[in-house]
Amino acid sequence: MIVIPAIDLKDGECVRLRQGEMEDATVFSDDPLATAEHWLSQGAKRLHLVDLNGAFAGNPVNSEAVKIIARQFPGFPIQIGGGIRDLKTIERYLDAGVTWAIIGTAAVKNPQLVKDACREFEGHIIVGLDAKDGLVATEGWAEVSDVKATELAKEFQDSGVSAIVYTDIARDGMMQGVNVEATMELARAVQIPIIASGGVSSIEDIQQLLEAGDDNTEIFGAITGRAIYEDKLDLRAAQELCDNWKK
Template sequence: MIVIPAIDLKDGQCVRLRQGEMDDATVFSDDPLATAQHWVNEGAKRLHLVDLNGAFAGNPVNGEAVTAIAKQFPHLPVQIGGGIRDLHTIERYLDAGVTWAIIGTAAVKDPKLVEEACREFEGHVIVGLDAKDGLVATEGWAEVSELKATELAKRFADCGVSSIVYTDIARDGMMQGVNIEATLEMAHAVQVPIIASGGVSSIEDIEQLLDTGEIYGAITGRAIYEDKLNLRAAQQLCDQRKK
């Protein structure tokens, strides 16, 4: 399993939100590139970038910061989500050096986009499913649908998505621990690598995810910024379990 630090971008700054509320943001840095360098120094094997403004606007807003990070660390896998609603945006990010584009809201509203993207950019597409009480949330979590996240995941299982980032938005940014049960339900629903997100806030959360033996990765944000979780120690624990 890999532990993936999140860099959430809002107005060019690195922030963390509570339950996706744009008005409830904590600014951790005004230098995204320096933040990325910090996590690289701490042993990050991948970076998870989110264009928060883009998620609400429906198109990239913090693209310059994303591009700068991808170019600064050409050998480090980078995944980006937020505001990716068409093939052109995916192509631009991949051309800039990003490894994976995460399709979130558009996957719910336009499932054919995922199919087309997987054909056009094979191996470079991740679906981001955000859920509350098991139901899919969209538009930067501003709307909750009546669609079960596991049912939607099944639609994309055969499309060729590289993985699914599953976020429990009730836990995100709340430091309440990861929703193991819901994450495992997702892992059992599809034969696609699952990356857990939302509430990953302690080494115990990492241990619990490792104990399942079924989760590919874990995204963490607020916990590593507030020193509640040590990224290097968490990744070392994962590496030790492999041996």
């Protein structure tokens, strides 16, 4: 399993939200590039970038900051989500050096876009499923649909999706621990690699995700944000735990 630091961008700054509320943002840095450099120095194997303004606007807002990071670290694995609603946006990000584009809201409202994107940009598409009580939320979590996360995930089983980022909204930014049960349920429902997100707040959470895996199903990655910014989780120690993990 890999531990993936999150860099959430709002108005050009690195922030963390609580339960996706834009009004409840904590600013951790006004320099996204320096933040990315820091996490790389701590042993990060991948970066998770989110354009928060873009998620609400429906189109990229902080794309320049994303491109600066991608250009600074050519070839380093970077995934970006927020405001990605068409093929042209995906193309621009990939051309800038980003490795994966995350389709979130559009995956719910226009599943065909995911299939088209996977065909057009093979190996570079991730689906972001944000859920509350097992139901998918969209528009920067402002709307909760009647679609079950597991059912939507199955729709993309044979589309060529590289991974699914599964976020439990109720836990995100709340430092309450990851929803291991729901994450494993999704992992068992599909053959797509699952990246856990929301509530990863301590080394114990990382260990729980590792312990939940078995010979048939395991969690591919875990995204962490507030915990590493508030020094509640040591990124290097967490990744070392994963690298040395044996059941």
